[in-house]
Amino acid sequence: xxxxxxxxxxxGSDSSGGAGIQADIKTVTSLGSYAMTAITAVTSQNTSxxxxxxPIKPKEIKKQILVTCKDIRPDALKIGMLHSSKVIDExxxxxxxxxxxxxxxxxxxxxxxxxxxxNNNAILKLKKIIxxxxxxxxNIPEAEILSGMKINNTKDMxxxxxxxxxxxAENILIKGGHMKGKKVNDVFLNKSEYKIFMNKKIxxxxxxxxxxSLSSAIATYFAxxxxxxxxxELGIKYVNEAINNNVNYGKGHGPINHLVSFNLKRxxx
Ligand code: PXL
Numbered sequence: 001x002x003x004x005x006x007x008x009x010x011x012g013s014d015s016s017g018g019a020g021i022q023a024d025i026k027t028v029t030s031l032g033s034y035a036m037t038a039i040t041a042v043t044s045q046n047t048s049x050x051x052x053x054x055p056i057k058p059k060e061i062k063k064q065i066l067v068t069c070k071d072i073r074p075d076a077l078k079i080g081m082l083h084s085s086k087v088i089d090e091x092x093x094x095x096x097x098x099x100x101x102x103x104x105x106x107x108x109x110x111x112x113x114x115x116x117x118x119n120n121n122a123i124l125k126l127k128k129i130i131x132x133x134x135x136x137x138x139n140i141p142e143a144e145i146l147s148g149m150k151i152n153n154t155k156d157m158x159x160x161x162x163x164x165x166x167x168x169a170e171n172i173l174i175k176g177g178h179m180k181g182k183k184v185n186d187v188f189l190n191k192s193e194y195k196i197f198m199n200k201k202i203x204x205x206x207x208x209x210x211x212x213s214l215s216s217a218i219a220t221y222f223a224x225x226x227x228x229x230x231x232x233e234l235g236i237k238y239v240n241e242a243i244n245n246n247v248n249y250g251k252g253h254g255p256i257n258h259l260v261s262f263n264l265k266r267x268x269x
Contacts, residue, residue: 003034005223008068008100009216010061010091011080011108012041012053012117018255019111019209024078026258027216031238033223036074038064040091041083043117047208047250050115055083058090065094076102076223078216079129083118088125095132102222105133105169106215107142112208112253131168135228137215138164140178154185154196161189171228173218175211177201188232195229197236206246206254213256214239 007028014020021037028035040061044051068074077100082088095103107126109118118126123145130136130146140151146167147160154176161172176185186197217235222228242256249255 001032004032005075005220006034006072007076007078007219007223008036008074009078010038010040010065012043013039015044016046019212020081023209023212024216027213028220030258030262031217031220033220036068036072038068040081040087047252047254049113050111058086061087062090062094066097069098074100076219078219079105080212081108081117083122085122085125088122088129092129103133104215104219105130105136106211107136107138107146109142127167133169135171135173136164136169137173137175139175139211143174157187158189158194161187165189173232186236188229197233199240202240202243204243204246206248206256207243208253208255210239210243210256213242
């Protein structure tokens with residue numbers, strides 16, 4: 001089959017393959033598109049935790065983006081882990097230079113087990129890069145930090161999303177998975193509308209990489225021409241199916257099953 005679109009992923013590597021660049025490539029591929037990467041950091045980790053983070057030089061990150069975009073033009077960008085202020089500066093400069101319009105930013109701050117993936121000074125800078133995004137996809141703790149308010153319920157999520165909109169993003173999706181309760185409410189909002197995607201909470205310890213996978217799935221649908229709200233709906237559905245079909249790898253927070261949407265007969269008949 002011919003790939004439906006081309007996505008450039010700017011994110012960190014997760015050696016265990018569940019989150020980061022590896023989750024992004026698997027998501028984009030299993031949804032039938034072509035994945036390219038600019039790696040921002042290399043982490044040594046497994047399902048139990050992060051053991052080390054080695055940053056790639058900011059200039060090298062910029063070079064990966066520029067060289068790649070110059071040759072194969074991406075239809076959309078997915079931006080994940082940007083661990084320092086300098087990296088954010090270089091990524092912003094490179095992205096502006098490439099003039100790509102569809103930009104999804106997952107403002108990654110902490111790994112599932114609590115290990116920080118970004119410096120404190122970079123958090124302020126994240127507010128700047130959000131300005132150039134088509135969509136930003138924080139979870140509740142990230143939305144609290146970026147909006148400066150505590151989030152206790154869905155009403156607070158809407159209020160925080162409005163604050164994030166004022167930072168300059170076109171669309172916001174605050175993911176409600178961290179909230180207590182039997183349901184997950186994900187709040188989508190832009191200047192003219194909002195929508196709450198309500199789903200049953202799936203009780204599973206195997207949710208490593210859900211955030212990375214969701215933003216990549218949304219970027220893929222968006223790159224393929226779906227509207228941004230529809231892309232969020234389809235991305236959420238993909239990740240929920242991938243959690244439901246996880247195969248319980250590892251002793252800690254295991255990966256989701258990215259292959260749920262992959263037709264295994266593809267290419268063999
Ligand atoms: O899910 C956040 C995340 C993003 N990027 C990398 C990660 C993780 C979580 O572990 O390792 C590289």
